[in-house]
Every structure is written in structure tokens, then in C-alpha cells.
Amino acid sequence: MTKANQEHLKLERFLPYRLSILSNKVSGIIAETYKDKFALSITEWRIMAVLGEFSDISADEISSKTQLEKSILSRAISKLLKRNLIERSIAADDRRRSEIRLSATGMTVYREIVPLSYQYEEALLKCLTESEQRQFSELIDRLYAHADSLNTP
Amino acid sequence: MTKANQEHLKLERFLPYRLSILSNKVSGIIAETYKDKFALSITEWRIMAVLGEFSDISADEISSKTQLEKSILSRAISKLLKRNLIERSIAADDRRRSEIRLSATGMTVYREIVPLSYQYEEALLKCLTESEQRQFSELIDRLYAHADSLNTP
């Protein structure tokens, strides 16, 4: 069943489209929670999520872990600094690099959000069996790796 | 294995995050093709994709099929009109409603893009077996339906 010669494109069955719709829906629901409770955007939340795992890392390291553009990161970091959710200092060994970490306040917020996030993930995945969850997860990883390889030939 | 009490969040294993990254990667690769060859954004391409399937439909109908905001649609439609890729007339029975269709040029572009899109989809899915593809597709549908129901309780 090759589709390559079909006359028209059934958008609602087109995988890239469906992925995008699903992802937007899912992210949108989470974003609402974060926004209402903590006035955090997805971008800001991702930064804090990384800082909860890895402390005193540079913007560049955050960038590689979140896939966020460095300019976007730079502006988001300024915002979080202004709100005192994170702290920043200059690295002793390389004064270009900054070392960023959650502040005490940021840590509190973080610890409130993490369980919420997992609850949401769990609620979302409840419509799949355990084995389906594993399968889905694995397929995503494989698709990503493959898409990546298609991209840079 | 409930995760709800975990101390920190492994962002790179968090499903909503991975979905978003995968979706961006996939859409990004396609967007490049469309942009390079036809100077079309994803939004514009989606509109044309719907018009290739359903002709003489209103902006509102396009909106429900693409999930695009009506303001975004309105501006994208103006652009496509200026480039003569689509045509618009006022519905005879309801003068608020417009009837939009691909122009001859638009149709030509459309017919070039459709096979490209399917080729890409096929290439992307080549890393999965047929049965995995079906499974993945089904899981996406179920997750979407479920997310939808979580959203509007």
C-alpha cells in the first residue's frame, strides 16, 4: 500500500499533521495548568525542569537539553531571573559561561509542579495499557532517531 | 510504577516533551521542503491541503479541518489570494460566508506537493514495520481522543 501516487492528501490522516495536533493539544493542556498556577510558559517550565535535574549548568547546556534556541533561552532566563525563580553566576574557569540554578523559591515551585506533571502524564496515558505505553514510547524514540537521520543526510 | 511522587522530572523521558520534540522535528523537515520549493509555510500548506480535498468551502470549514484560528486563517488566506494560489467568492445563500478553492496555479502546486508529502511520510515511517505503523497510528488516535476528554471535563 504505497501512497506516493495518490491524487490528494487526506490531511486528517497525514501523520506529521496528526502528530502536531496531538502534541499541541497535550502541551496546551499542561500549559494551562502552569500558566494558571505559576504564570509559567512552556519554555520557562522546561528550563526549570532541566534545572531541577542538573544544577549550575550553562545556558548552552540547557539549550542542548531542551532544544530551545539560545536567543529564546536568553530572554526566558532574564525573565526567570527577574522573578527570582533562578539564580546565575559567572563560571570561575570560563567567564563567558554562566552557571544557572534554581533559587529557593524556584525550587519550591519546581517541587509543586513535578507531581502535577506526572499526574497529568499518568492521566493521559491511562487510555493505554502498560505494554502499549512502552510500545508508544519506543516508537517515538525510533521515529525521532530516524527523522533526525533523514534530516542531515 | 507510579511516578507521581518522584523528586524530579526527567524531561527527556517526559512524554509530552518528547511528543513536542518529535513533532517539531518532523514538521520542520517538511516545512523546509515546502519553503524552499514553493515558499509556503506550514499553515499555508495545510490550507491548500484541505482545499485539495474539499473545494468551495468556507474559512470556517477550513478552520475546523485544520485546527487553525480564524484570525490566522484570515491572514493566511489573504496571502494565498495575493499569490493567486486560491480563489474566493461570496456564497450565494449567505453573504457572510465565502467559498474558497484552489486556483489553476494552486492546483498545480498542490499536485506537486502531494506526492512529496507522501514520500516524506513513507520515508519517515520506513523505520517501523507495517504493524508498528498501524499500532502507532491507532495509539495517536486514542491519545488524542483521551486528551480531548481530559481537557473539557
Added chain:
DNA sequence: CTAAATTAGTTGTTAGTGCAACTAATGTCA
């Protein structure tokens, strides 16, 4: 039949994104 409500589409405003140009610090190598 007409006033209020609804619907289709447009436009204004604001904030976020993405790219490139820029500054400053560090690394490289002849």
C-alpha cells in the same frame, strides 16, 4: 416585524519565535 443574539470573517494589539549580527572571552597555531 423588529430587537437581540449568533455567526463569518477581519483587524488591532501584544507577546513569543527565529534568524543574524553583535560583544566579550577563550582557544589555536604559526
Added chain:
DNA sequence: TGACATTAGTTGCACTAACAACTAATTTAG
């Protein structure tokens, strides 16, 4: 060592997206 390249991060700018307010046409209800 000293010109050149590279790296970390910031900023300027054009563009898109999201939300609400708006216009115009139509439907609904008293």
C-alpha cells in the same frame, strides 16, 4: 606571542501566533 577562529551569551528585527474587539450578515424570539 599575537592574529584568527571559535564559543557563550545578548540584542535587533521581521514575522507569526493568540486573544479580543470589531463589522457585517443572518437567525431567533417576543
